[in-house]
Amino acid sequence: MQELHTADELAEATDDLLVRWGGQALTTDDPARSGMAWRSSGAVAVHAPQLNRRDRVLFTGSADDCADLLAEVLPELPGERVRPLAPTALAHQVAERLDLDVAATFGWMHLAAEPPRARPDAEWVADEQEVADLLRIANPTSWLVPGDPGAVRWAGVRDASGRLLSVGADSWPAPGIRFLAGVATAPEHRGTGLSTVVCSFLARELAREGAVTLMVDADNAAALKVYRRLGFSYQAVTALRA
Known part of the structure; x- marks a missing residue:
């Protein structure tokens, strides 16, 4: 087993965006968020503490290689709530080999098309209290x-009076990968396309920095419709209980 010390080494070991997203844990000086990464045979894994509010171990490779690697590293990781995460088919195969439980299944999406046209009626929001x-x-x-370690900046749409109606965030960035989160619209304005405006703006802006990714509940039909319309591709992923 070889330890990978930097996000660049991780990117050289795999082109899997989900695993490379965890590479942000190799770039931080915060002990609470700093992680580790490894490669062994055909498997690559990265431990990313407090990544999107979970202590995650993102992994890729063949089921046998991943099971062997995780069997070696999981017992050495601190904490009792580590969540291995991978595409659903791989996660279930590894869970069977290591006798792990399934915690949740949801969607991982990445922008697989040209960035949508930026909408002029969205803007970056300076006052985070408005967002909160x-x-x-x-x-x-x-x-x-606002205030979360992963929150970088917020975008939003206002009405004619300047009231903030819809928001979304640039968050949890890794080298070459941006993550879209925190999307919400005032209840009385839902269904009017404001989330599409915010997400179009964010996707366009974040694509300047690298791949654009996000997570979504598998049963959130409204959000899935927006993201797919903007060119995001869906992959089911499953979190395990280590």
Whole structure:
């Protein structure tokens, strides 16, 4: 087994965007978020603490190689709530080999088309208190809020009076990979296309920095419709309980 020390080494070991997204844990000086990465035979894995609110181990490769690698590294990782994460078929194969439980299945998406045209009616939001106030009403269980370690900047759409109606965030960035999260629209304005405006703006802006990715609940039909219309491709991923 070879330890990978930098995000560049991780990117050289695999082109899997999900695993490379975890490479941000190799770039931080924050001990609570710093991680480790390894390669062994055909498997690559990265431990990314507090990545999108979970201590994740993202992995790729053949099921046998991944099972062997995880069997070696998982017992050495701190914490009791580590979540191995991989495409669903691979995750289930590894779970069977290591006798792990399935925690959840959801969607991992990446922008697989030309970035959508930026919408002029969206903008970067400087006042994060406005964002927090909207999220408290529009999405009180949002996995990303202002002040979170992964929140980089917020975009939004306003009405004619300047009131913030819809938001989304640039968050949890890794070298060459950006992550879109925190999308929410005021309840009385849902269904009017405002989330599409915000996500179009974010996808266009973030594509300047690299691949654009996001996570979505598999049963969130409205969000899936927006993301697919913008050119995002869907892959089912499954988190395990280590």
